[in-house]
Amino acid sequence: xxxxxxxxxxxxxxxxxxxxxxxxxxxxxxxxxxxxxxxxxxxxxxxxxxxxxxxxxxxxxxxxxxxxxxxxxxxxxxxxxxxxxxxxxxxxxxxxxxxxxxxxxxxxxxxxxxxxxxxxxxxxxxxxxxxx
Numbered sequence: 001x002x003x004x005x006x007x008x009x010x011x012x013x014x015x016x017x018x019x020x021x022x023x024x025x026x027x028x029x030x031x032x033x034x035x036x037x038x039x040x041x042x043x044x045x046x047x048x049x050x051x052x053x054x055x056x057x058x059x060x061x062x063x064x065x066x067x068x069x070x071x072x073x074x075x076x077x078x079x080x081x082x083x084x085x086x087x088x089x090x091x092x093x094x095x096x097x098x099x100x101x102x103x104x105x106x107x108x109x110x111x112x113x114x115x116x117x118x119x120x121x122x123x124x125x126x127x128x129x130x131x132x
Contacts, residue, residue: 027098077110
């Protein structure tokens with residue numbers, strides 16, 4: 001199985017994911033006023049660990065990791081679209097729906113990830129059965 005495209009997409013998503021959090025912080029995403037910067041960054045750091053762990057298991061051909069990675073990619077793509085639409089509707093970026101610029105990348109990369117995760121997913125479990 002050739003995973004090169006999938007690995008590159010994962011790495012681009014990681015970069016864009018971090019950039020998105022920085023953009024939300026820089027643009028003072030509205031939720032920062034509610035939870036504070038420390039809690040916001042702590043939650044995002046925890047949430048960033050989930051796809052990193054999934055990526056490890058995708059590299060080891062765990063079918064469940066492919067499926068959960070598709071959920072992650074879909075969530076990121078929808079989050080990107082949400083930021084873009086909310087920014088356009090409200091016209092408010094600073095102290096509003098900051099994240100619209102990196103939201104474009106989240107949508108594009110997330111959509112491609114879903115496609116390639118589906119194409120590359122293992123059909124059966126990767127575990128080898130030992131016959132006696």
